[in-house]
Amino acid sequence: MEKINIAVFVSGGGTNLQALIDAQKQNILVSGSIKLVISSKSEAYAMERAKRASIPAVYVPASDEEALLKLLKEYNIGLIVLAGYLSILSEYFVDRYRDRIINIHPSLIPSFCGKGFYGLYVHEAALNYGVKVTGATVHYVNKEVDGGQIISQKAVYIRESDTPESLQKRVMEEAEWEILPAATESVCRRLRLIER
Ligand code: GRF
Numbered sequence: 001m002e003k004i005n006i007a008v009f010v011s012g013g014g015t016n017l018q019a020l021i022d023a024q025k026q027n028i029l030v031s032g033s034i035k036l037v038i039s040s041k042s043e044a045y046a047m048e049r050a051k052r053a054s055i056p057a058v059y060v061p062a063s064d065e066e067a068l069l070k071l072l073k074e075y076n077i078g079l080i081v082l083a084g085y086l087s088i089l090s091e092y093f094v095d096r097y098r099d100r101i102i103n104i105h106p107s108l109i110p111s112f113c114g115k116g117f118y119g120l121y122v123h124e125a126a127l128n129y130g131v132k133v134t135g136a137t138v139h140y141v142n143k144e145v146d147g148g149q150i151i152s153q154k155a156v157y158i159r160e161s162d163t164p165e166s167l168q169k170r171v172m173e174e175a176e177w178e179i180l181p182a183a184t185e186s187v188c189r190r191l192r193l194i195e196r
Pocket of ligand 1: 010011012013014015016017046083084085104105106119172176
């Protein structure tokens with residue numbers, strides 16, 4: 001059975017992309033194959049990670065959705081993984097890939113999510129609120145920001161000494177890098193069954 005062709009959308013450092021690349025090497029991600037990396041920032045370090053893994057990496061400004069759609073078609077992409085992609089995709093775009101776009105968010109949705117909750121702001125908000133547990137969520141993408149169906153979550157305990165930076169690091173290490181590859185594999189497996 002053919003694997004699902006995956007495109008990973010990035011804007012930054014790409015540690016989640018790296019976790020996906022590593023999962024592919026370690027045979028944790030086997031039902032899909034990363035065929036393309038698209039960056040909304042020309043200087044994103046994630047592009048370097050893609051090139052090192054011999055995966056084509058293309059810079060496409062987020063405003064150029066027609067170019068995005070053209071590339072996705074060219075590479076016959078069946079699943080889009082948003083891994084630190086900082087732009088919001090239009091309803092038109094999301095409709096074209098219904099149930100075929102997933103995102104990783106660094107909190108336990110529905111806490112600390114939605115518009116404006118990205119990067120360190122998420123962890124700052126969790127610390128300011130005083131929650132004792134946070135974590136990460138992988139969810140399907142629909143037209144509501146961070147509003148699609150939840151696929152997977154993992155909790156991370158907050159420490160008294162945490163800063164937004166230390167919490168961001170731990171949420172990545174303890175939750176994001178584990179649940180994103182696992183959720184990507186389970187979604188690819190489901191898509192393969194549908195396509196059979
Ligand atoms: C991660 O915290 C992810 O949850 C969020 O953006 C960050 C991306 O980090 N959506 P990286 O580029 O994968 O290192």
